Amino acid sequence: MNKSAIQKFAIWARTELIAQVSQRAFQYGITAEDYGDANAATVNGQALTPSEQAQRRELVSEIQQKDYHQVMEEVAYTWFNRFIALRFMEVNNYLPSHIRVFSDSTGAFKPEILNDALHLELPGLDREKIADFIEKNQTEDLYRYLLLTQCNALNEAMPRMFERMGSYTELLLPNNILKADGILGRMVTDIPEEDWTDQVQIIGWLYQYYISERHEAVVDPLKGKIIQSKDVPAATQIFTTDWVVRYMVENSLGRYWIERHPESKLADKLQFFVKPKNGEITHINEPVKPQELTFFDPCMGSGHILVYAFEVLMEIYKECGYGERDAVAEILQNNLFGLDIDERCSQLAYFAVMMKARSYDRRFLSRGIEPQVYYPQKDADLVQFCSLLQVKDPGKKPREPEELTLFYQNYEVLLNDWNCRRLLSQKYAVVCTNPPYLNRYDAALKKFVTERYKDYSSDLFSVFIYRNFDFCKKGGYSALMTPNVWMFIKSYEKLRGYIIRNKWISGLVQMAKGAFFKEATVDICSFIFQNAQEKAPGLYFRLEDFKGDMEVQREKVLEAIENPDCGYFYEAKQSNFSKIPGSPVAYWVSKKFTENYTNKSVGDFGDVITGMTIGDNNRYLRLWYEININNAIFNAKSMNEIDLKKTYWIPYSKGGPRRNWYGNYEYLVNWSQKDNFNRSKTTLQHLYLHDGITWPFVTSGDFSARILPLGFLWDVAGSPCFFQNESIKLYVLGAMCSKAVNYILKVVNPTINVQAIDVSMLPLPDCGDAYKTKIINTVSTNCKLSQFDWDSFETSWDFKKHPLI
Template identity: 40%
Template sequence: MNDTAIKNFCTWARNTLIEQVETRMRRFSVVEANALPEDATSVDGMPLSPDEQRQRSELLRLQREVGHAALAERAAYTWFNRLVAIRFMELRDYLPCRVRMLSADDGSFAPQVLKCALDVQIEGLDASRVMELMQTGDDEALFRCLFLAQCDELSSCIPGVFDRVGSAMELLLPDGLLRQDSVIDRLVTSIPEEDWERVEILGWMYQYYNAEVKDAFFKSKAKETPDTIGPATQLFTPEWIVRYMVENSLGRLWMLNFPESALCQKWDYYIAPDAEHEDFIRIDGPEDITLCDPACGSGHILVYAFQLLFDMYVERGYREREIPQLILEKNLSGMEIDPRAAQIANLALAMCAREHDRRFFGRGVQADVLVVAPTKFQRDEAGCVIELPEDAAIMADQQFIDALEHLDEVGSLLNPTEAQLEALRADAARFAAEVESDSLFGRGLGVKLQDALRVCEALARKFDCVVANPPYMGSSSFSPFMSKWIKKNYPDVKSDLFSSFIVRIMDYASEHGEAGIMCPFVWMFIGSYEKLREKMINEKTITSLVQLEYSGFAGATVPICTFTFHNGYVDGYKGGYVRLSDFVGAAVQAPKTREAIANPDCGYFYRRNAKTFTQIPGTPIAYWASDALLNAFEGGKKLSDIGKPRQGLATGENARFVREWWEVGLDREKFDCKSIKESLEWIACRMLV
């Protein structure tokens, strides 16, 4: 895959689309200081159709809600996302009309749909309008009509990505889509068709689209906000690490239940258990397995889990076309605070399903990717809730209300208690009933409570397997609310988001479930994570771990490890560890990991019972430590028992008392002394002068 071409296109496309969207906003007087009333029937002498009036009114409402710049950003990404989705589908012949929308058969930028506009079968397309536009020879208007009709048809197939025609965003679809050097032109011509063969390109494009936003955030050293925390913490997981985590969690669960299965022979990163044990979740077949990624981003982990589950269903004799629906309905769940990333995850899983079931788009099946969105309650100037009545059940838990209002920051770290869920259920039921009778509090409150309940019940679920590349963000970048909330809810791991997620994943996983995580490896050694290590060692079981070389992760200078654990303690279990510290560069990390797994005698593969790490003060995950070294810590005498180390002779202020050789005059230097005695005699003479 040509990463450079993709990154260059995505960065350019974002800036170009934002500029073009803002041009459309000015054209329809959706501006920051709007002089025209919301119900205006014309703009600068240009009459507005009833649909345009409605769309403009909705855009003005959104502008007041999120701000002008955020609205432009949202619209730009909406069209970027849809163009990328259609491009992927047309190259795989997945579009329902079976006609290329953006390119010609030969790959050039000449939309095939324009040549067969009268014959193309797109549900809801106005044939008379197509005929009218063809007669006028206005290809731009014709393409716009066909493109929007295609988006409308896809809205029933992938509603998380496409809206019904007539939505407000339709008004902000840029002009000049067929021009040379347009976004569509570059999308078609700058990225080779072979790069679109794998669905992972969708996730890469999302990350590159946000690259400038992410860089600007960390350069500014600003505190995170709901608008920045998603893009700032997005980090695409390398394919080999995804495979390693999924194979040693989902794959491990499968092999423990079906040791006769041959599937593990296809898993290059699977580390077989050191011995049989009885502590695992029993399943009768693939339909029994649940897997969640609680910070799913663009869905890379879910996509590979889909592939493994598909193979499991096939091995058990299921028919191929039935499997995608079963996987999406029974097996996979994702959670994400960034709705744009969630769109990509939905799209990627839909593409996986369509690959195996050509009628999938007509089945009405949606992936279970939850956008963890906040529920905002109105407040007075003192910050008190005024929309909820004082006798509402959740009013007794102000901290819970605060968390609901900040779910676009807290996200899937929220772990609702049963008492909180019961209170929310009671309020949702009460106000849902009052909505029907047009109560004082109105429909808005009932809908808000139902949405909050839906999200919280999803956050309270347990899963057989949990796999994640959680967000990395240090506490120095937390907003005031986030800093206070993390300290209260994750006091032992409050210094970073990733460590908080490790603890939360322990709760998402069912008892004796399997988990896989990619994160910075600082948790393995640094004193501030000692309590996390103790919890992991004493209450869980590390089944495997790969420690990458310091520069072994492409895309960020982060010391990375990836590991899997069993959500329960298995006495005496020896996990498999791979140490890549001696192999420099991202390109060699995957092959060296495969080599170690295939040849445990390679010298950098280790088997170790994690309980032995407790022999070393601070409990570091020192899996490479020899038995002799561990025994020395346990049975040897500590230096502190003998004496207290001190610094020794020191000037206390080197800059004042120590001189470099070039700072001394030549008359006070001698370079030809034959011995220390001669040099001392010379110094004594100089002192007498």
């Protein structure tokens, strides 16, 4: 698949379509500033037909309810969705007419439908109208009519993808659609035809690239600020890599079936199905019928996960003796369910599942069967919170009106929202999703998640990790792809504890840094939980050492499945994770590593403190050589000996580059302004100016630590720890500068930020007095040598002269 061509086209198409539909709106007297009389019968001296008047009224009403730019955006993506759907169908010969809409049999942008217009069999086609267009040589108008009629003809088979003719979206179908360099021409010529063939995931890639500029507009300028609920879809939708989808589905849905059917040969057909090193699969005496394999994606996006689940379910039904046509109906009626908060995603997921069904059943589009995939339309709570809502009872199903009136349209909306609540109230054998990654909530969402999911509300993805267990039947599986921070950092400790105590981590793949997001801002993992307590060691892949994109990660997973003794495939008991403070998911460490935590820790010997934050560094901090040195005080032992009217600049520990033992003493803080600081740690005044140890908060490479001399205050970036005597301090410093501690920190917190709690919990080696004395003496020597080195340069305030002089 040529993703570069797909990306280039989709990004261009969004801008072009918005411009084109806006131009069409302008033709009907509608702009961002004004829309005139909603009931106008003429615009710019041109009389409107009755249908145009009705469509224009509907368009104005929509703009009044929403916003001009939002409506133009929505119409643009509606036509984009229809165009790519029609293109996929024509290339795969899925159109009921079997006549191409955009190209000819050679693949050129020469719509076959134009040549066969008089012989075309489409519901609602007016042959006299066609003949009139041909007679007057109005090829553009003829093509517009045929295209709209084709969309209308598909309404009966796919009503949620193709609306009936007459809506305002028809009014805004772009002009000049037969231009070779227009939307349709470039769609045909820019994207190779083979990329559309039997690859419905192209729909998802097109959509992700289509919204990519919108994603950047929402996320980047608002970095660190709140994401409004209307922008959540654009900010969070990410297309899941194909092999990750296969890994998740095969080891959740596939495993659920295989465990309950010892006779099944399904595992042989699943490329990413993972077995223990001994090759034995644990079976459960709980046989299930294929109809009981309910599969739910609560954040379905464009339906990629649902489509592959369809394929696995088809293999299961065929294994049970079903024909493909019957299996399709069973899967859609009994097995497959999906929700998403976004309308456009829901449309594409609906279409993708329909096309997968059509690939197995040639007459599927005429059978009146639809996928059970929905998005909330009217219910306010559903629209805002969707799959996060906990619904015990969906209520009474709406009654269908006897006549097709306005009440029927309202009925369809009510039925849709009832179906959303129905899906939210059910339990499933398998829940599988790629949830949104978002921790900057608007007020309503923040209130909701903190009230309903308080202990797991650090990010939406962690909320969904917890939420998905509620969707699972007892013994069911929950599979996700998320950032890997939940495995390690403190803000997810309660989530880890809940999982380790109550659920089973069946398997996990930890990708290398930057594999999914090249900027390496988010590191990804994919995993499968069972809604049951631990029953066996989990199966883990550690791909940290294999730098590269997701294709590299795929190859390494397959190599490990083929050769479990590869060195990066692990079996681990999750009960061992609790033996390490903070319970990190440290599946690769040895038994000896966990035994270290029976020793005393740094926190047992002293006070490990989180430093202060002053807020405006540019205002309150200076390098020591930037100020009048007469206003500074060094080596003070007590705040009582400092006269802030004269000596208000005090040495300030602020991290810095990696340096062990001694050094990085450059900054002074204006303590006379302490009342203006964000957080000056006044409750710790008794520790001000004491000597101790400090370390840098930000550590992109190896960890380092050094002496904190007398007379210092301390920033959060250079937090301190204090000890009762010099010997303990030097002994702890020796441990903190060791390779062992560096390794431990990378296990318990493999991020770039080393917090006070991480240092406090570091285990110390338990060795005899003689060995401790040797360590203390060596550390003392190292500190003196490092001090000599630091003071040998002019950047030290204790510099006297260069040692070579």
